[in-house]
Amino acid sequence: MKINGVFIDSLGVHLPEWVASAEAEGASDYARGEFAAAGLKGTHVAGDVPAADMAVLAARSAVTRSSAQLEAIDYHVHGSVYYQVPEGAYAPAYVLRELGAGEIPSLDVQQGCNSMLGGLEAAIGQVTGVAKRNNVLITTATNFSTPLINRWGDFGTSSIFSDGAVAAVVNGRGGFAEVRSLASGTLHSLEQWHRGEESLLPPDGSDRKYFNMGERSQYFVDNVMGFAELFEKFGKFDLGIINEAIVDAGLTSEEISKVISINVDKRMTEHALMRPLGIPMDRLVWEYGSSVGHAGGADIFITLEHAVRTGELVPGDHVLMTSQGPGWVCSATVLTIGELPAW
Secondary structure, eight states: OBOOSOEEEEEEEEOOEEEEGGGOTTOOHHHHHHHHHHTOOEEEEOTTSOHHHHHHHHHHHHHHHSSSOGGGOOEEEEEEOSOOSOTTSOHHHHHHHHHTOOSOOEEEEOOGGGHHHHHHHHHHHHHHSTTOOSEEEEEEEEOOOSTTOOTTTEEEESOOBOOEEEEEEEESSOOSEEEEEEEEEEOGGGGGGGTTTOOSSOOOSSOOOOOOHHHHHHHHHHHTOOHHHHHHHHHHHHHHHHHHHHHHTTOOGGGOOEEEOOSSOHHHHIIIIIHHHTOOGGGBOOTTHHHHOBOGGGHHHHHHHHHHHTTSSOTTOEEEEEEEETTTEEEEEEEEEOOOOOO
């Protein structure tokens, strides 16, 4: 969809302690070698700092940098990836209470690694629709520090799970970036890819099963759909979504100045994204993200914040951002950088 009059006013990031992939405890020598070949330099580990608390820290930073005061925030979208709060509790309410925000409406977007773009899509509707919200806060955070997950190997060696948080303030008045378009979709024929053979029934009282996304994915490949068909399906689907976003922005792929995608093996991004779009690899904003790790839905906005703050993005740049999540969901947005913010 073509977007008019929606802007990203500010961004806030919180990243905990950094750990180099070459020095990772729990990673095999083979995995370390594969990370090096993929260009993945490290990740961030939060330890006993909850994801929801990191979301609060990122939100405080975003609000401090925003042209709006905290009391002017009138809607909140939180993206849940992995564990946020105990079952039956509500993560957005925790974030808002800790932040000291007003008693405003909120939404929990459970789109996994697509959660920030899913949140942006919801925010666009709130700003441009009948609600006419003034300032929408979007947050997401992850903490994979649990014995139930091996961040160094549970999803192969094409990415490393990372802990961290990001927040954005979106409005209809102005900001450093204008949202030109956003496209999204759900390829539900791949829903079982991230579910595997897990039961849909409530827990039966037995010990919680080790959370291994790689095992679920392998079950799907072995029993439902082979690799070749799987990659063909989601590759074609993702490129359709991305091209829709570019066209709706009134641009061509040649006019895209920079591309920001999730933090995975650079070779995968080149073959699955950049080459099919005909965009040179030197337009991929990747170097910083290669040391951040894959922090769920936060990746692309963490990279955006860094690229704006360090001057890698400049006024006039057209930026394509894309992410994916379980389901299989994919979203893409095109931003135009209007100015460099004070921060």
